[in-house]
Amino acid sequence: MLVIRRKEGQAIRIGDSIVVEVLESTPNRVKLGVSAPPEVRVVRAEVLLAEAGNREAAAAPSADVLARWAQRLGRESV
Amino acid sequence: MATEPNNAAGAAGGIRSSDYTFPAGIPAFEKHTRFRLLENPLYAPIVVLESELDPAVRFACVPVALLAPDYKLELGEEDCELLGCDASQPGLVVLAILTFRHGSPPTANLLAPVVLNPAQGLGVQSIQWNAQYSHVHPVREERPCL
Numbered sequence A: 001m002l003v004i005r006r007k008e009g010q011a012i013r014i015g016d017s018i019v020v021e022v023l024e025s026t027p028n029r030v031k032l033g034v035s036a037p038p039e040v041r042v043v044r045a046e047v048l049l050a051e052a053g054n055r056e057a058a059a060a061p062s063a064d065v066l067a068r069w070a071q072r073l074g075r076e077s078v
Numbered sequence B: 001m002a003t004e005p006n007n008a009a010g011a012a013g014g015i016r017s018s019d020y021t022f023p024a025g026i027p028a029f030e031k032h033t034r035f036r037l038l039e040n041p042l043y044a045p046i047v048v049l050e051s052e053l054d055p056a057v058r059f060a061c062v063p064v065a066l067l068a069p070d071y072k073l074e075l076g077e078e079d080c081e082l083l084g085c086d087a088s089q090p091g092l093v094v095l096a097i098l099t100f101r102h103g104s105p106p107t108a109n110l111l112a113p114v115v116l117n118p119a120q121g122l123g124v125q126s127i128q129w130n131a132q133y134s135h136v137h138p139v140r141e142e143r144p145c146l
Helices: A045-057 A063-073 B007-013 B077-083
Strands: A011-014 A018-025 A030-035 B003-005 B016-021 B034-039 B047-051 B058-063 B093-101 B104-117 B122-125
Touching: A045 B058, A045 B093, A045 B104, A063 B093, B016 B122, B047 B093, B058 B104, B077 B104, B077 B122
Parallel strands: none
Antiparallel strands: A011 A018, A018 A030, B003 B016, B016 B034, B034 B047, B047 B058, B058 B093, B093 B104, B104 B122
16 A cells, blocks of 8 residues: 655645545544546445445345344344 | 335234335435335344335345444434434434345444434435444344343
8 A cells, every 4th residue: 555644735646637635634534635537436435335235235135044033133123 | 104014914924114215325226215114023123124116125134222232323414414304313213234145144234324214204324434333243143141
């Protein structure tokens, strides 16, 4: 992984068309500004995790598997 | 939202079906904006969230509190808007989507729980940006206390 130190107001450029600027930095978080062409999808990494997780989870298992895990988890209603 | 027995099988088996609108869909399934929450006593505490657009898109879920009793849900402004309520609204249902993989126990997505507002029939999958919850939280079976 490439590691680059930047301060508020400084930026990095990725390729010819993507710029990531440090807008604000606090001890707990960094606020970034991303300039990219519309065809480049820019999302927080957690969105990709949620998408991948949903795609994998989208076919709920068979009734047998559900019943088996329901027993294991204990019977409590929502 | 309607909550009623789900057809003949539901009446016989006691399956409850509730309809929810997810105005933004859910990640990777943005076109799926209408879901049925199916509660079958045989599978409790597991419930199934089934897409009306494509019933093959079905998510097995459990209450988050069952897996993480100390779970702290943070609802952002956008999520609250989609749910038609504020973050302190009582009665919100918070579910973790389960992923079943062959040969290993299921995992639960605590990073992005499904939040339902039964009063409005609205739902959202709320990504917890500021927490350290896992999207593959291990699900372990309950063991009786001895």
